[in-house]
Amino acid sequence: MTTDDDTTDTTADGSTDTESSCGASTGTDEAEERTSKCGASDSDGSSSSSSGCESTKGEATDEKISATVDDFQSDPGRLVAVGLGPGQPEGMTGRARSTLMDAEHIVGYTTYVELLPDEVTEAADELYDTPMCGEVSRTEEAIDRALAGKDVAIIGSGDPNVYALAGLALEILESKGATASMVDFEVVPGVPAAQSCGARLGAPLVNDTVSISLSDHLTDMPTIESRLHAAAKEGFTITIYNPWSRKRRENYAKCCEILEEHRAPDTPVGVVHGAGRDDERVEVVELRELADLGETDLVDMTTTLVVGNEETYVWDDRMVTPRGYESKYDY
Numbered sequence: 001m002t003t004d005d006d007t008t009d010t011t012a013d014g015s016t017d018t019e020s021s022c023g024a025s026t027g028t029d030e031a032e033e034r035t036s037k038c039g040a041s042d043s044d045g046s047s048s049s050s051s052g053c054e055s056t057k058g059e060a061t062d063e064k065i066s067a068t069v070d071d072f073q074s075d076p077g078r079l080v081a082v083g084l085g086p087g088q089p090e091g092m093t094g095r096a097r098s099t100l101m102d103a104e105h106i107v108g109y110t111t112y113v114e115l116l117p118d119e120v121t122e123a124a125d126e127l128y129d130t131p132m133c134g135e136v137s138r139t140e141e142a143i144d145r146a147l148a149g150k151d152v153a154i155i156g157s158g159d160p161n162v163y164a165l166a167g168l169a170l171e172i173l174e175s176k177g178a179t180a181s182m183v184d185f186e187v188v189p190g191v192p193a194a195q196s197c198g199a200r201l202g203a204p205l206v207n208d209t210v211s212i213s214l215s216d217h218l219t220d221m222p223t224i225e226s227r228l229h230a231a232a233k234e235g236f237t238i239t240i241y242n243p244w245s246r247k248r249r250e251n252y253a254k255c256c257e258i259l260e261e262h263r264a265p266d267t268p269v270g271v272v273h274g275a276g277r278d279d280e281r282v283e284v285v286e287l288r289e290l291a292d293l294g295e296t297d298l299v300d301m302t303t304t305l306v307v308g309n310e311e312t313y314v315w316d317d318r319m320v321t322p323r324g325y326e327s328k329y330d331y
């Protein structure tokens with residue numbers, strides 16, 4: 001089982017403390033258990049999980065749920081899935097920040113742990129990060145720590161309910177024979193990429209909008225294609241997540257082809273790379289230009305595309321999607 005969260009082609013170095021303390025007594029050798037169950041970063045910077053980020057749906061990986069609820073003796077702690085928003089500390093909600101300040105352990109993808117403000121990382125007893133992929137083992141790690149009595153925050157970019165780990169956490173809790181109530185499971189929302197990118201572009205999202213992820217390791221490509229056809233045909237504004245990676249060039253090309261089939265070549269498309277991060281770039285292009293951007297630095301796995309609907313236009317460098325007031329009022 002692999003998940004859609006945080007899939008990237010770039011290699012992040014795992015520089016923070018990766019020592020695990022799951023606390024389950026499964027009867028295995030403790031040292032071995034820490035490597036195999038908790039999924040800590042290997043010294044070469046690769047994840048110990050064998051989850052292939054780029055595997056396609058149906059391809060099994062050997063990420064397995066190991067400890068069950070019966071393996072933990074202590075009273076459970078708490079598990080909170082916290083959305084960080086786009087990246088910069090000021091993009092985080094006050095509630096997310098205070099939840100993280102209260103967490104004893106923070107678990108997340110290395111890039112997101114590195115984005116945390118210093119006061120948050122300094123307040124935590126332990127940080128646990130994995131460089132990339134390994135979402136199942138990382139989520140299980142967070143759960144095991146909570147079942148072992150710690151107050152744990154599992155973090156991700158944007159919102160935990162948008163192509164992210166909130167659902168996976170509940171699924172793994174269930175498969176361990178635990179319950180959500182047992183760890184007081186809670187989701188603290190964050191600003192999703194669609195909204196932070198929309199904000200950088202002006203006002204492209206004010207009417208009906210559909211989000212589609214081009215990542216095909218959890219949803220197969222024919223399904224993604226049929227969703228793209230439907231969304232483009234029905235006139236929604238479309239936000240596209242996970243648009244391009246080296247192994248998914250064809251998905252991006254196919255996506256552009258489908259959009260061009262249903263939308264005019266001059267349809268405005270907002271391209272936002274790294275919203276709220278140091279490498280942020282924002283451009284508004286025409287749909288006819290989109291395919292060629294696939295081979296540029298602008299479009300990668302930290303980019304979100306915002307494809308305007310039939311009424312979206314560009315005014316003063318901003319994308320504007322009319323809400324419909326103009327049909328009722330004179331202004």
Ligand SMILES: C[S@@+](CC[C@H](N)C(=O)[O-])C[C@H]1O[C@@H](n2cnc3c(N)ncnc32)[C@H](O)[C@@H]1O
Pocket residue numbers: 004005006007086087156157158159160161162163164191192193194197240241242243272273274275276277300301302303304305
């Ligand atoms: C696995 S999804 C996670 C989405 C996240 N949970 C959210 O609510 O935005 C990862 C994708 O989100 C988008 N994304 C995340 N952070 C972004 C940012 N700062 N700027 C632009 N796109 C971003 C990219 O499309 C990326 O491939």
